[in-house]
Amino acid sequence: MFKYDAIMELVMAAEAAKENISTLVLRDHAESMGMTELEVYEKMELDYMVMRGSIEEGLKKNLKSMSGLTGGEGYLMNEYARTGKSLCGDFISKAMARSLAVAGCNAAMGRIVASPTAGSCGILPGCLISMQDEKGIPEKDIIMSMFTAGAFGIVIATRASIAGASGGCQAECGSAAAMAAAALVELMGGTPHQCADACAIAIANQLGLVCDPVAGLVEIPCIKRNAGGVVTAFSSADMALAGVAPKIPVDECLDAMSAVGDALPTALKETAGGGLAATPTGRKLQEFVFGKID
Numbered sequence: 001m002f003k004y005d006a007i008m009e010l011v012m013a014a015e016a017a018k019e020n021i022s023t024l025v026l027r028d029h030a031e032s033m034g035m036t037e038l039e040v041y042e043k044m045e046l047d048y049m050v051m052r053g054s055i056e057e058g059l060k061k062n063l064k065s066m067s068g069l070t071g072g073e074g075y076l077m078n079e080y081a082r083t084g085k086s087l088c089g090d091f092i093s094k095a096m097a098r099s100l101a102v103a104g105c106n107a108a109m110g111r112i113v114a115s116p117t118a119g120s121c122g123i124l125p126g127c128l129i130s131m132q133d134e135k136g137i138p139e140k141d142i143i144m145s146m147f148t149a150g151a152f153g154i155v156i157a158t159r160a161s162i163a164g165a166s167g168g169c170q171a172e173c174g175s176a177a178a179m180a181a182a183a184l185v186e187l188m189g190g191t192p193h194q195c196a197d198a199c200a201i202a203i204a205n206q207l208g209l210v211c212d213p214v215a216g217l218v219e220i221p222c223i224k225r226n227a228g229g230v231v232t233a234f235s236s237a238d239m240a241l242a243g244v245a246p247k248i249p250v251d252e253c254l255d256a257m258s259a260v261g262d263a264l265p266t267a268l269k270e271t272a273g274g275g276l277a278a279t280p281t282g283r284k285l286q287e288f289v290f291g292k293i294d
């Protein structure tokens with residue numbers, strides 16, 4: 001049973017114990033599940049391995065979604081990153097490629113880890129695997145940071161939402177970016193409070209993002225929003241580590257996200273009734289997949 005209703009409760013518990021959020025959460029999970037810490041860690045390790053497999057699959061050149069609407073985004077971005085000419089630089093470009101790969105793998109019905117959802121599944125692995133592969137962070141630290149990301153995700157889910165159908169895309173890609181931002185801060189040696197700051201900044205910067213999947217499929221704009229989420233996560237983590245305060249406390253950001261989600265019209269909550277899904281091209285693409293709907 002997860003016992004934190006607020007991010008700041010989690011932060012204060014970690015600070016009181018003088019340990020990282022991940023260490024605290026791993027111990028809590030082990031106690032509540034009646035398992036050893038090693039057993040719980042090994043479960044997370046399995047998720048980490050799935051994430052790695054999704055990246056490998058999603059970077060393949062000929063990957064196509066079931067609908068035929070998307071495919072190859074991860075491959076293209078990775079090739080571009082390798083030219084060394086990208087505006088975002090090598091590290092961010094490769095992280096974007098990994099996130100596109102995982103989201104593309106999902107659209108092709110491949111195996112992914114919902115983190116927190118399938119639509120936003122590329123953001124956490126895009127950030128974390130890049131920290132390992134490009135910056136040499138040890139695998140054990142990466143896996144531990146997933147406990148921090150997960151803990152933030154649980155609080156977001158209970159206090160606000162992680163479903164596009166109830167909270168818009170801010171709840172999916174926004175939450176994933178916030179979870180990843182917190183994990184990145186911990187990986188960089190930041191404090192639990194800085195993890196919360198990064199989460200707050202990421203949520204604030206994604207507030208109001210609508211859920212408008214073309215043809216109701218988790219492809220357009222979902223796949224590219226994963227790359228956008230990666231950039232949000234890294235920039236939020238960097239701001240928090242630099243001491244740039246979010247000003248609005250993290251749990252108030254989550255409450256605002258919940259209120260904004262409630263205020264969004266149904267057309268912008270995964271119904272394909274508004275936003276990009278309702279554009280002339282969005283409707284044509286829907287016809288391409290499903291035929292004309294009277």
Ligand code: SF4
Pocket residue numbers: 119120163164165168169170172173210211212213217218219221222225270
């Ligand atoms: S647009 Fe909707 S379906 Fe797509 S990732 Fe965002 S919340 Fe999920």
